[in-house]
Amino acid sequence: MRVSCTRSDPLIAISTGQSNSKGLELKIHPDANEGAVHVGGLSVPFHDTLAPEDSRDTVVLVHGTGGSAKTHFRTLFPMLAARYRVLALDLQSPDGELTLGGLSAQVAAVIDQRAPAQPVHVVGYSLGALVAADLAASRPESVSSLTLVAGWVRADTQQRLRNRIWKQLFESDQDLLREFVTWTAYGHPFLAGRGEADIRALVDARTFPDGIAGQMRLNAVADLSGRLAAITAPSLVIAGAHDQMVPARQTQLLFGGLPNARYAVIDSGHAVPQERPAQLFQLINEFVTDPAAAPAGGIREALFV
């Protein structure tokens, strides 16, 4: 274990991956059962807090590009686990072309094997939001509510421009890409509120796992146009006000297209689960507790502070 380092903010330490003093990687939550579900030749890992006689609702977490349950939901998972059974998975990349349908089939397989009895609350973040929407459209009977965080309908020219820069840097200069991704992932207030050492730690912690290039290709071409109107599940659409990867206007189009949606905005960049996990939890928790409580088409106001 590295003893001396430059990070000085708990938030940043949380995003850098954790191991205990023996060097073993800790589970995302002490109550999480870990395992894998096999689907289409892939082994899809899951983290499931299911305990005997736990009759609480199930919340399914679907991470985004380049992430995993642990990197994207490190803080959100335990917060939700205090109130719900939480089931998160690590999306896998097939040898062939990556599609929304292929990814949502992974989610469906995990749900079918781990939580088949009742419809579940699905929370998708970033690319995971598109996967979750695809699932809700193709398997409405499995989804009791749908929360889409920093998602979009179809990449616009701003998003595709960033995607092209990403691709070129991925192929030519991954050190610079780490800086570029850090710059685009977090909101201005979040980055500006940190010291240089903290920013350095964020950059250093950035990794490009296998399959990320395929996910980036999918980000550029994925298209939910025309499919949202068929999604009847109560939905909550959450945008990051300072999101540079998926500008809030793009996320708002999900709200525009979903017939049974509410909208909320968080003062964060794209990295909502890292920048504002507590506020994200508050919004998800209130929505999931009673998805129809707030009227469709309404805007959820931020809590008084």
Place this chain on the structure above:
Amino acid sequence: MESTPMGYPAPGSPVDVIIVGTGFGGLGMGAKLAREGERSFIILERAEDVGGTWRDNHYPGAACDVPSLLYSFSFRPNPEWSRMFAPQEEILNYLRSVAREENLLERIVFGAELTDARWDEAEALWKVSTPKGEFAAKTLVTAVGHLSEPKMPDIEGLADFSGEVFHSAQWNDGIDLAGKRVGIVGSGATAIQVLPEVAKIAGEVVVFQRSAPYVTPRPDRSYTEEEKGLFRKMPEVMQELREEMFWSNEERYAQRRGTPTLVSAAAQVALDHLHRQIEDPELRRKLTPDYTFGCKRVLKSSDYYPTFTQDHVRLETGGVTRVEGNRVVGGDGGSHELDVIIACTGFEATDLPIAYRIFGRDGQPLSERWANGMQAYATTAVHGFPNLWIINGPNTGLGHNSAVYIAEAQIDYIMAAVTFRDQAAVPALEVSREAEDAFMDRVDQLAQGTVWLDGGCSSWYVDHRNGRLTTLWPEPAYTFRQVNAPFDPEPYLAGSLDEAREEALAGVR
């Protein structure tokens, strides 16, 4: 600051509300009442100035470890904070300006320590005694804080110490510490602020630590002129920063739920801080906590650890065993001749002294109701004590966020309760015992599995009399407001035997 007597009620003429205390809780309550303008009220203050804990704790280095834009009233944002974490004097001046600009000074009775408050059933009034006279009110709101009564350590021979002894909250400005040999008893939130300042002037300093705290960096800096100008011209920017600070603090709540990944990540931040600032392995070992992160208050300081690297500063890890003349003997055998002892030993947080002075229905003292630990419905109302509401009472502390946010939620509750009562034209509201017990059961449940109960430390968060978490709110701060700010009359009706009263209340439900 002088009190003007024009706001005093004439003897024998009751006011609507008596508030006790002029810290954030009391002044916030007063400001809301004054802005509403519907009710007469006075505020009783035992000292000669406002400010509560921020008036008393004027020791060198005193500051808040919640950033000032968050540690201030939502309805009085202050663009003039000099720094992110303003020093004590600025916070005190902020409270003075609140008292002045919310027109509260004329309603404050200074030098009026509440010595006795009794519920008069026949008149449905609280009768209150103070050195400045007797007062009466329909409603009594106490806002005395849980960090207001200094707790001196129980050390053999301390009373006979041949040098000077004082508590950090009763700082003796008459003693010049320059060149003196000073002992600091304690290593909590106060000690870590006091030590760096005292070490600058004292000839020798010994810290008597019982248990090493977790200390994290304090990301303090001054605000630029441009920032302050922006805050003045666009106050909404202050609100954005306030919300950022609030939600960032809320995230720390997840660490307190005892999730190993988050607890170890947070603890690592503190341990990295220690390793960066202290190189000597022996000193590091002494300053390394032996309990779970977050079980006791997590402290913030960037200059505490470096102070120990100075030659004239020493650390004793076994606390203080006894005092003999001018010699202070530590638990690990170290013994030091000292001129001054500063007790940074905290406050009576679980056994509130004011509870011994409040007598409810049938003359029952609040301290008796609370003999096995504090409890209150919605953290503010106690069965047997009609028309009494308590700010900063049981389960109002936070391990991770701003106490002012909590007080504001309670003030909203009390305003709604009083308004309801007066509209219903009932003389008194008294919460049912059943509702109070059910509320506490719920708090107990929420506290299970938190680091405060399971973290293997002893702290002022837990009442040793019943093992319950009675001072802290065991949930995120935002749920405190959701649970405890909205007023629901129902718990005040259950168990009522008075049919006429029931009907009156039913009419306004």
